[in-house]
Amino acid sequence: MAVEFIKICGITQVEQALIVSELGATHIGVIFFEKSPRHIDIKRIREIRKSIQGKTRLVAVTVNPSEKIVEELLKTVDIVQFHGNETVEFLSKFPEDRVIKAFRIKSEKDINMMFPFFEKNYPVLIDTYKEGEYGGTGKQIDPDLARKVTQIYDRIILSGGLSPENLKRLIDHIKPYGVDASSKLEIKPGIKDLEKVERFIKIARMES
Numbered sequence: 015m016a017v018e019f020i021k022i023c024g025i026t027q028v029e030q031a032l033i034v035s036e037l038g039a040t041h042i043g044v045i046f047f048e049k050s051p052r053h054i055d056i057k058r059i060r061e062i063r064k065s066i067q068g069k070t071r072l073v074a075v076t077v078n079p080s081e082k083i084v085e086e087l088l089k090t091v092d093i094v095q096f097h098g099n100e101t102v103e104f105l106s107k108f109p110e111d112r113v114i115k116a117f118r119i120k121s122e123k124d125i126n127m128m129f130p131f132f133e134k135n136y137p138v139l140i141d142t143y144k145e146g147e148y149g150g151t152g153k154q155i156d157p158d159l160a161r162k163v164t165q166i167y168d169r170i171i172l173s174g175g176l177s178p179e180n181l182k183r184l185i186d187h188i189k190p191y192g193v194d195a196s197s198k199l200e201i202k203p204g205i206k207d208l209e210k211v212e213r214f215i216k217i218a219r220m221e222s
C-alpha cells in the first residue's frame with residue numbers, strides 16, 4: 015500500500031529542495047536546530063519556501079523551541095515538527111494542523127508518553143532512540159516496536175534509518191500513514207544523493 019505522507023528531511027539547499035519537490039515528496043524537512051550539522055537559518059528557509067511554493071509542504075524541525083520561535087517559523091513554513099520534550103499543552107498553543115510531534119523510542123514503555131498526543135489527533139513521528147542525539151542518526155527503528163505503535167494509532171509517520179533498501183519491507187510490516195528519511199539518502203550531512211531520493215519516493219508511492 016502506498017503511503018500518503020512522504021517527507022525528505024534535512025534539506026539545506028534551494029536547488030535540492032526544488033528537485034525533491036519535483037520528484038514527488040509531499041513534505042520537505044529543514045532543520046532549525048543549531049547543534050545539527052544540517053541546521054539552516056531563517057533566511058535560507060525563506061529561500062527554500064519560495065522555491066517550492068504551492069507544491070510540497072515545508073516542515074521546520076526544532077528541539078525545545080520557545081513559543082516566540084515557533085510563531086516566527088510558522089510565518090514561513092507550513093508545519094513545525096517538535097523533536098524535544100515538548101508537552102501537549104505547549105503544542106496546543108499552535109494550530110493543530112500545523113504541528114507534528116516526534117518521539118524517539120526504544121521500548122514499549124515509551125508508547126505511554128504518546129497517548130496525550132494521540133488524544134489530540136496530532137500526527138506523530140516515531141524515530142529511533144540514540145543516547146545524546148535528537149534525530150537524523152540513521153539508526154534503524156525496531157520494526158516490531160513500530161508495528162505496535164501503528165496498531166494503536168493511525169497517524170504515525172515512520173522514521174529512523176529508512177532507505178531505498180529497507181523501505182518496502184518496513185512499510186509492508188509496519189503499515190504507517192507516512193514515512194520520513196534523512197541520513198541514508200545523503201552524500202554527506204545536509205546534501206542528498208538525489209538518485210537515492212528518487213528511488214525512495216518511487217517505493218513509497220508504490221511506483222517500483
Ligand SMILES: O=C(O)c1ccccc1NCC(=O)[C@H](O)[C@H](O)COP(=O)(O)O
Binds near residue numbers: 075150195198
Ligand atoms: O536531522 C537532524 O540533524 C536532526 C537534528 C535534531 C533533531 C531532529 C533531526 N532530524 C529529524 C528528522 O525528521 C529525521 O528525518 C529523522 O530523525 C530520521 O533521520 P534518519 O534516521 O537519519 O533518516
